[in-house]
Amino acid sequence: MKRVNSIQKKLEKTVVSKEYLKDLKTFANSFVASANAINGHYQSMATEFRESPYYLAIRDTAIQNSLQSLTSTGINQNVIEPLRTMLMTAVTSGQSYAALTESMRDEILSSEENIGSLSRYAGTYTVTALSRFTGQYMTAVNKDFGWKWYRYVGSNIKTTREFCIHMTKKEWIHESEFETVLSGEIDGEQVQINPANDLPRGMFDDTDPTNFTVNVGGWNCRHQLYPVHDASVPDDVKKKLEEKQIKKDKKETVQKIKEHKSEIEPFKGKVVESQNFVSGKMTILRRSLDDIYEHAIEDDNIRNFLKTFDINKLKTIEHKGWGENRSYPEDHKKFDKNNPNKKKHEEADYFNYYTINISDTKYWANVKYHKHYGEVLYTIEKNKPEHMIKGIKNEPLKTSTPPSRGLARLTSKTHRKDTINFHTIYKNRKKSEKISIALPAK
Numbered sequence: 001m002k003r004v005n006s007i008q009k010k011l012e013k014t015v016v017s018k019e020y021l022k023d024l025k026t027f028a029n030s031f032v033a034s035a036n037a038i039n040g041h042y043q044s045m046a047t048e049f050r051e052s053p054y055y056l057a058i059r060d061t062a063i064q065n066s067l068q069s070l071t072s073t074g075i076n077q078n079v080i081e082p083l084r085t086m087l088m089t090a091v092t093s094g095q096s097y098a099a100l101t102e103s104m105r106d107e108i109l110s111s112e113e114n115i116g117s118l119s120r121y122a123g124t125y126t127v128t129a130l131s132r133f134t135g136q137y138m139t140a141v142n143k144d145f146g147w148k149w150y151r152y153v154g155s156n157i158k159t160t161r162e163f164c165i166h167m168t169k170k171e172w173i174h175e176s177e178f179e180t181v182l183s184g185e186i187d188g189e190q191v192q193i194n195p196a197n198d199l200p201r202g203m204f205d206d207t208d209p210t211n212f213t214v215n216v217g218g219w220n221c222r223h224q225l226y227p228v229h230d231a232s233v234p235d236d237v238k239k240k241l242e243e244k245q246i247k248k249d250k251k252e253t254v255q256k257i258k259e260h261k262s263e264i265e266p267f268k269g270k271v272v273e274s275q276n277f278v279s280g281k282m283t284i285l286r287r288s289l290d291d292i293y294e295h296a297i298e299d300d301n302i303r304n305f306l307k308t309f310d311i312n313k314l315k316t317i318e319h320k321g322w323g324e325n326r327s328y329p330e331d332h333k334k335f336d337k338n339n340p341n342k343k344k345h346e347e348a349d350y351f352n353y354y355t356i357n358i359s360d361t362k363y364w365a366n367v368k369y370h371k372h373y374g375e376v377l378y379t380i381e382k383n384k385p386e387h388m389i390k391g392i393k394n395e396p397l398k399t400s401t402p403p404s405r406g407l408a409r410l411t412s413k414t415h416r417k418d419t420i421n422f423h424t425i426y427k428n429r430k431k432s433e434k435i436s437i438a439l440p441a442k
């Protein structure tokens with residue numbers, strides 16, 4: 001046993017020789033070179049780049065960790081320990097000295113047919129450590145830049161895995177595509193998956209979209225995912241991704257609308273109350289969600305609003321005006337010569353227009369004054385309604401004081417219940433002015 005231990009000490013000394021340490025120094029320098037290359041990459045595209053102490057700390061920690069793994073601790077675990085086991089087995093099984101020497105040599109040293117344990121360990125380790133470091137360093141720097149496009153680069157060799165071949169062909173990858181490519185789907189093609197971790201073959205088990213830029217293709221992968229500025233990505237690549245994303249988003253929106261609709265009572269709808277509504281309440285019908293979607297299908301803010309639909313968000317809207325329920329113009333395909341007064345929306349008395357803030361953008365909510373439901377949300381659009389009349393319908397607009405919310409509520413009450421009051425309010429109107437009084441059914 002003592003002999004085995006002393007042999008082990010000697011082995012450590014032999015394995016971690018002077019020359020080996022010199023190689024390690026070269027290896028450590030390659031980290032510095034890699035960091036410098038990354039700095040240069042950013043400097044070439046962004047003049048504001050400054051190397052921060054934080055980047056240096058990342059670099060130096062990585063160097064220290066790697067050196068540790070390649071000297072005492074790592075070598076002990078990965079190279080010396082297996083040899084020790086071999087020695088112990090030889091001792092207990094009474095193997096001949098000659099046979100032991102032979103098998104030890106085979107294990108440690110590389111031959112033409114066989115890569116020795118040290119080379120094997122150090123070789124795999126250095127390639128992996130350096131590329132992991134490059135990924136980590138780049139990811140840290142990129143956090144400050146927020147670039148979302150990446151370029152998959154590196155030369156392919158005979159043993160390049162399927163994943164890397166497809167990725168180098170694809171070349172430009174947006175971070176939103178990480179999840180899809182990690183599922184093995186690269187531009188519509190499926191690469192082989194390792195059933196043990198559901199990742200493309202060769203990947204580290206822990207690879208996910210958050211560390212993909214560090215892990216890249218996995219063990220022995222010589223490829224890099226470099227963050228690149230938007231401007232360096234070819235336009236057709238960007239356009240293709242955008243179209244794909246919109247298509248996917250529309251599909252998701254339709255699905256979400258289905259889910260939200262199932263929570264709305266089919267006949268009564270869902271009612272929300274707020275003093276901001278002219279009538280004090282607004283009804284969302286299942287139909288409302290479809291109408292909003294159909295009128296703003298290309299608007300990603302509206303799609304997002306529908307995906308995360310929350311009826312309470314409507315409470316923040318502001319009333320701006322109203323519009324008549326108009327007939328079809330003569331050139332409209334639905335215009336009926338025999339019934340020229342046919343309304344576009346026969347179920348509506350008139351429309352109320354509100355502004356609503358969605359994703360920091362001003363939108364116009366078009367709200368039907370429905371004959372049965374009262375105010376029903378109809379559409380949300382970017383453009384101001386063309387035929388909007390400012391103020392509240394049937395209420396003269398006072399130029400000095402804009403209609404207050406309280407007044408709006410009063411009006412809505414009279415609107416619904418009290419026709420006498422209704423007329424008192426409007427008695428000041430010019431006699432010549434034609435008033436169309438709309439009383440929705442209760």
Ligand SMILES: [Zn+2]
Pocket residue numbers: 154161164217218220221222223
């Ligand atoms: Zn690779």
